[in-house]
Amino acid sequence: MPHPLKTLARNCGLAALAAAMLVLATPGAYAEEDMWPILKKQAFGDRPIKEDGMVVLEAPQKVEDAALVPLTVRVPPEVKGKLKSLTLFIDNNPDPKVATLTFGPAQGTGGERSFATRVRVDNFSHARAVLETEDGSLHMATKFLAAAGGCAAMQAKDPDADTADIGKTIVRVFPPALESNPIWSGQVMVKHPNENGMQLDINTAKFIPARYVKTVTVKRDGELVFKLDGTFSISTNPNFRFTFGKGKENNLDVVIVDTDGAVFKGQTQPKGS
């Protein structure tokens, strides 16, 4: 179970005020008050988590648009074995668990592996990437996000356009410069508002129901690269860049399911193989 959802509409004002008061506090001082011990216990129980450089998290130094914060996770090439899972957290978000990826046989080995997406950041918070390697050990990287976006993080710029072609999916493959490279990269993007269920519809005075991308399953030539379980902490129009292992055809097939049970599919035929 994820951390119980806070009602943004009620709590965000207080949260943002708290953020204002914490502007001068150091990240370290703030970390002592954050949610991580609880989140960690919920997600991983008492298993030890090492911050040992086996996973690297990149985030912008200054968050410019809290609705669209790019996060990149890298697993350095020195880490050789297969990966089991990767979980991203934004500690102080209404739903702190951003996504969990469970890797499959087409994940690829023999080079740097990476995963990038864009998230909403509701408040000053740590972002975390927890990697589970083949032997079941856990490795973490953290970054402090100074996002002063507050609840503005949750507003769509053009809600009509966002819902107009919901489900439109684009899948791309980027062949490496050297095609013999065992690690290739791909991208999946889907038009979806990823509604958090916390916005009031001014016309009906009711909350717009939550509707977000729940799972993304990516296969290369029919073999699983990863399955992602997501939350509305992922930005509107979810976007994923990832690596996969070079295969025969290097065709990617993607199946996306949202919380309404709608299924969206996409695929690509790359140049070269």
Added chain:
Amino acid sequence: MCTPNLISRKTFLKAGLALAAIPLLPHAPAYAAPADVSEIAPGVYVHQGRYEVQSPENRGDMSNASFVVGDEAVAVIDTSGSEVMGEELREAIRAVTNKPIKYVINTHMHPDHVFGNAAFKQDKPTYVGHYKLARALGTRAESYITASKEMMGEKAFAGSEIILPTMGIKEPTTLDLGDRKLLLEPMPTAHTDNDLIITDLETNTLFLGDLLFSQHIPTLDGSIKGWLAVLDELSKRKVDRVVPGHGPASMEFPQALGPERRYLTTVEKDVRQDIAEGKTLSEATKTAGFSEKNNWKLFDQYHVRNVTAAFAELEWE
């Protein structure tokens, strides 16, 4: 919970100001002094906002606020960024005319254009905006209040509130101020999804709100493609002068559109190229559009956000 108790807060503010003004705070007036306005055409007045972000010192005075005086009534076009600034604008109107303030028009949703609305409640005006303004403000009210209070401080923000439009404009509409007509036109998504432009037909003056920035870097909170398309359409118009949302009180048209179009075109071109080369969003934010850096005030505050928004839009082409 976030909405302040307006009456008591306002009263408190005034009492506090009255006490404090005499010896301690040279910037705080004992009563609302009239805002500086210039008459850019007969009966058309503009207060020019500063090229700044919200602060206790500027009290939200960062955007242009205007009013047009007809034979029978006054229309306000944008009210600046706080109740205090709205009061000063109202004083400036009262220094010019005692005619009733019948319309308060907002060109779009941004806090620096709407938080002065509260100062006009006493006039019981019709609050007018794009038909999507109510939704946009409704979903953002709480975050706008929280963020503006945080940036300006309690005192400068006191009395400010979100007032939703009572008249939503979906089709071109004229408002009559008494032998003087204003034409109101809703625009498709551009700077925001709720941009409204106003033409004073008497003097052929065009009020573009934040569809036009001058000196102050444009800020993108809608659609870069939509914005450029709107600018293409607008540039064909024949008007005698234009009032930008940020910039000089009055500018020549269509020349005034030039720098903004160049900026948006540059961002669009660079971002498109980055996308074509398979670059990521974070890579694009480090390079795209930086050739414009020295052309704008507040570039460091807004440019990366603009590139982010443009990238998220253009990657769907």
